[in-house]
Amino acid sequence: MTASTTDEYQRAAGAIAPIWAELLNTGDDRITPSTDFFAAGGHSLTAMLLVTRVATDLGKSVPLFALVENPTLAAFVEYVLRAEDATAVVEERAPDGSTTQTERLLGYNEPTRRENRNQRFEYYYANAISSAAHAEFCEQVxxxxxxxxxxxxFGQIDRMLELLGAKEGDTILDLGCGYGLISQYIAEKTGANVVGVDLSASAIAYAQGLAESDDRLSFQVQDANDLTFPAGTFTHIVSIDTIYYAPSLRDLLRRFQEIGTADLRVGIVRTFPIRTFTADTWSPDRTELATLLRELFGGYDTVDLSREENAHWKKKVEVLDSLRGRFAAEGNEELFEFRYAEAAYEAGIEQYRYMFVSRTA
Ligand SMILES: C[S@@+](CC[C@H](N)C(=O)[O-])C[C@H]1O[C@@H](n2cnc3c(N)ncnc32)[C@H](O)[C@@H]1O
Incomplete structure (x- = not known):
């Protein structure tokens, strides 16, 4: 008996076929064991979304090349059945130590995921800044x-800066600064010096152009997981939507303490996809991040941005829908797909989003 006749196969195929149908924009009944993902209209971005969905929905880690080598539903399902579990689980404790909640880590930092992601960021930063349609997208969103x-x-960034209380003479690290335009905004708003770091060479090349006309700014390509600044460099560290890419939050926050001054303040904004948690008991105070901020920094304030987050993704989809023709007229269909695929996926999941600002004990 082959694996494809077992109950296990039927269950996995029953879970995977609807994801194919959704991503290929077709009916469930059009997906058969011999359907070829790419022949049926799949491309690199939908393939990326598929492996992400397989990780989040089925808890299985599947590299992109597995789909290329196993493009039919039957072959892909067989591959998934043999694949490693994608998710590590952390048990998280309430401040009083009494209750726990479970967070399934999404395998963000497995080597294949990391490599794919870094390539996509590089593609994005090499292209987005020169697109007028993309500029319009950002303006509207x-x-x-x-x-x-x-x-x-800007509401979120301004609230973070208020809570951080940064001012002229301070030195802020913006971790995961992208093009550096948010770092520039932070410098203008606070009068502080801002050092931006990002893994993307294209992003930092653009950012270094900004620094040429503003002494308060400087930028470097650095890996968040290997920050090489001297001890005591920063009065503040901010990180917007980047700490997902640190395999060990504890190591990252410890490193923050080393490169920060004694009264370092940290502002972190991040999203928690609800599907990764036991949602009925979920609390930001029981997350691994909260536990570590209490342990290492003596506490934190939070701002609940969850409602804004869910509206944000829906708005992205709506704005992109209205700009599809503009992207196409520029020949920027791939950039459009890049943003659309992510937005459409995220708009379909409920998310918690919180800002954490540490209070030094
Ligand atoms: C979701 S984007 C957020 C960018 C920016 N903070 C913003 O809000 O627009 C995540 C950023 O993290 C950067 N990044 C990813 N992995 C990284 C790493 N290991 N070290 C430093 N930056 C990283 C990406 O290049 C990207 O610019």
Missing amino acids: YGRNLGQHGMAD
Whole structure:
């Protein structure tokens, strides 16, 4: 008996076929064991979404090349059945130690996921800044075009700066700064010096152009997981939608303490997809991040941005729908797909989003 006649296969195929149908924009009944993902209209971005969905929905880690080598539904399902579990689980404790909640980590930092992601960021930063349609997209979604890739609008950034209380003479690290335009905004708003770091060479090349005309700014390509600044460099560290890419939050926050001054303040904005949690008992105070901020920094304040987050993705889809023709007229269909695929996926999941600002003990 082959694996494809077992109950296990039927169950996996029953879960995977509807995801194919959704991503290929077709009916469930059109997906058969011999359907070829790419022949049926799949491309690199939908393939990426598929492996992400397989990780989040089925808890299985499947590299992109597995789909290329196993493009039919039957072959892909067989591959998924043999694949490793994608998710590690962390048990999280309430401040009083009494209750736990479970977070399934999404395998963001497995080597294949990391490599794919870094390539996609590089593609994005090499192309987005020169697209007028993309500038219009950012203006409509965020209120102003700063080439944003994260989810924070100016309301969120301003609230973070208020809570952080940064001022002239301070030195702020903007971790995951992208094009550096948010770093520039932070410098203008606070008068502080801002050092931006990002893994993307294209992003930092653009950012270094900004620094040429503003002494308060400087930018470097650095990996968040290997920050090489001297001890005591920063009075503040901000990170918008980037800490997902640190395999060990504890190591990252410890490193923050080393490169920060004694009264370092940290502002982190991040999203928690609800599907990764036991949602009925979920609380930001029981997340791994909260636990570590209590342990290492003595506490934190939070701002609940969840409602804004869910509206944000829907708005992105709506704005992109209205700009599809503009992207196409520029020959920027791939950039459009890049943003659309992510927005359509995220708009379909409920998310928590919180800002955490540490309070030094
Ligand atoms: C979702 S974007 C957010 C960018 C920006 N903060 C914003 O809000 O628009 C995540 C950023 O993290 C950067 N990044 C990803 N992995 C990284 C790493 N290991 N070290 C430093 N930056 C990283 C990406 O290049 C990207 O610019």
